Amino acid sequence: MEHKLILDExxxxxxxxxxxxxxxxRNKGADNLCIIGILSRGAELGKRxxxxxxxxxxxxVPYGMLDITAFRDDKKLSAAHQDQTKIPFEVENKQVVLVDDxxxxxxxxxxxxxxxxxxxxxxxxxLAVLVDRGHRELPIRADFIGKNLPTSKQETVQVKVKERDGINSVLILPEQ
Structure with a gap:
């Protein structure tokens, strides 16, 4: 089976x-609002x-990008890791919207x-996400969802953004 296009540009x-x-x-305007995109593709989506x-x-609207590498529980942080976080504003008392792909x-x-x-x-x-594919391991839900996409655990959802990949699309890749 080939990949399946879910969202085009x-x-x-x-x-x-x-x-x-x-x-x-939901936030009654943009006052006190800030957007933080999660690296990598959530950063581009957050900027948009x-x-x-x-x-x-x-x-x-204040915008920043967040590198979560140091906070992940599934990977060891390498000594060479450079934090790529760029949040040029305070989050204290703000309405923060995290954006992920x-x-x-x-x-x-x-x-x-x-x-x-x-x-x-x-x-x-x-939390805003372009795609919610299900299969939670933690009791977390997105507040804003672009597309609900039930998948099997063996499938892969691939988001492509023009800034990184030269094209905007969402694909489902078959089991590997």
Missing amino acids: KAMERAIARISFEIIE IAEKIGQVEGKA VIYTGRSARSAMDAVMKRGRPKTVQ
Whole structure:
């Protein structure tokens, strides 16, 4: 079986726009809001969401990107690791929206929450994902979802973004 296209470029744009409007609605505008994208592809998606919210609300929304490597429970941190986090604002008392490409087990989201909490105490932490594929191992759910995509554990969901991959798409790859 070949890969299966789930979202093409237009469908991704629509999902990002919908997520952006839902964030605005739930937070009653963009006041006190900040967007933090989880590296790697969540960073690009987060930047797009921050830009879309800024266009709609008529003011820039603080945006940062978060490297969760040091907070993961499934990998040892190598001595050569360079933290790529860039959060040029305080999270204290902010409404933080974490953005990731795919939520699967929930472990990346938990790591991201730990990393944000280490920087201060936000008023709220919300989670936006392009794809929710199920199979949680932790009791974590996304607040904003572009596409619910039931998968088997053997399949792989691959998100591609133009900034890194030259194309915007979401694919399901068959069992390896």
